[in-house]
Amino acid sequence: MPEIAEVARIVHFLRLHLVGKTIRTASAVDDQIVFGKAGTTGDAVSAALTGRKVISSGSQGKLFWLVLDKAPHVVMHFGMTGWLQIRGVQTSYSSLYRDTDTRVETWPPKYTKFHLTTTCNPAVEVAFTDYRRLARVRLVDCPGADIRSHAPLKENGPDPVQDTDRFTLAYFQSKCRASRAAVKAMLLNQKFISGIGNWVGDEVLFQSRIHPEQRCNHLTDAQTKTLYEVIRYVCQTAVGVLGDYHQFPSDWLFKYRWSKGSENPTLPGGEPLAHVTVGNRTSCYATRLQKITLDGVPVVVEEEKNKEEVVEEEDGGRQEEKKPAPKGRKRKAEWGSTDMPKPKARRGRRAAVKKTEEEEQEEEEEEEGVKPSKPVAKRGRKALMR
Template identity: 55%
Template sequence: MPEIAEVARVVNHLRRSLVGKTLKTVATQDDTNVYGKAGCSAAEFSKALTGKKVLEANRQGKYFWLVMDSPPHPLMHLGMTGWVHIHGDKSMVRKSKPKDEDAEWPPKYWKFVMETDEDSKMEVAFKDARRFARIRLLDCAAADIRNTTPLKENGPDPVIDTDVFTEEWFMQKMISKHVPVKALLLNQANISGIGNWVGDEIMYHAKLHPEQYSNTFGATELKQLYNSIRYVCQTAVDLLGDSSQFPDEWLFNYRWGKGKKNAATKLPNGAAITFLTVGGRTSCVVPSVQKKIGPVTADVKGGEAVTISGGSEAEPISKPVKRKKHIAKASNCSSFEEESDEDVKEKDPPAKRARARKPPAKIPPKK
């Protein structure tokens, strides 16, 4: 799923391809999910942008947008399988996809295709097979884009908002919550841009366990985690999500084998790789590195929660409530184990959930 680094890659290419140019045509295909759930329509999108000049391309976390010469401005989120293609630019074809992915134009599952009117014509397409992406229009001044919904409800970006995302701010955020730390990182209302693989990389680099509750870490561990967030996010963004350039020691290089035949279950040094469900998401963990030093959620999905001796005091934790995982279906596309985290929310501690409602509530439908 595209995260902070992949979105940085998209924005980098949009700056090279569209900024400073006028959109001659904007062809669209209506989609009640991609456009409709964001309060827009394909026809409105096309009408609003055709003939406009693109002044800037920017991002915050997993959201990115184009600044036009007059409102409205398009704001986009890639969801699970969304991507931006530039006709003839092979650097935007993801390495994990077949070599002929960009053979047809527009690409399969396209939602819009923009064409510039310059002599050196550029064509940019937005595609999404599983339809979790969101495309909307923001009718505001360019300077107010980040103060507009949904961006204003999202937390600071650890790469571009270093004036806000300080060590002190992060420590206060951590101790103010009582949720598994991985769930806190994935909640975009706390920090923008961290998704599943980035979250796992951060936890591995910090040598901390993703199940441990956020307010049970000491100052040393919090500083370590903050530095890991800054390091992993900045490095991934600087490399524009090009995994071939990621450091050899990163967990990213070894984490994709779950459920695959003959896949590696260990790091090159022999350390075992395991998978847990934390905050409703699959987490890749190296137990010999990521030690439990405080209260944690269930070690195994549906198992008993435990408290590690020597950790900070915390309220007793009861047996967690089992929840069914909702997997969206789409025709002609392979299944994905991870759901979209555009709307990831922190889960209350199991004991609190059990007291608050009986029987357990169902997971609300995605917006």
């Protein structure tokens, strides 16, 4: 999913190819999911773009925009599979999770939501595409200089790269102390901090040696300071190379995290990798390096103790083989704290049914910290068994 680095990359290409030019034609499809909020429609987007000059382009986390010479202006969010294509220009790198060549021959491309053509010669042609319809396009009627003070931008937290005056250590530590959420879920909350998605969240936790299920209010000041510094480092590094993963440092988890489903995934040094669902997202972590802690001390859970083949009893040192715990056994903190995060119940047959597009849309909106536009209807037993 496009995150802070990928959005910075597309803004780079917009500034290079579109800013300063006048839009001759613009057209959009009638997609009520992509456009249908705050009065925005495909026709309204077409009318707002046609004949307008593009003054500037900017971003805040996962959101980016075009400032025109006359309001309203266009604010966009890629969702999970959205992208912006410029005809004849490779705007994205093929990557471990996105293997596409955006220099398409057919124009406008398949799954286009809106496209535009400039007046210059040769004309620049731009298309916003999304095949899963989880992207968002909004019109914001305000002075261009005030765009970040209006919805949807004002609801989002500070950008860790650009907002150095807002994203401070004091701000970060105060938010952590006040939250009982798992740290990975907090990082994904766009109201708290803008731009961090699944892979960036995994990377900063790996570099900080913090377990994704660690409760925020159980982090020490030293841990939150390290996490804050690593967030700045990872985001600045990724944005600095415009999301080109080929230029990421060789010790980053990013290059090895795409191993879900493979047998015994490890880092090059042999460190085992595992996956766990946190905040409705699959998180990858190094099991030996990232431990749940209390006051900075790793917590020994029953699941780990059961891995030992032999235990010594108190009545004379007699040793006997210990049977492994049943597969469905829940983890229990050794110190017995009621604040310890409870593991989620095992997913049954119903939960294993493939998610619908509407459920994925709802999860995406929850991650952004906004209320889903439409509640997902409960599916009956017959629908689940199909």
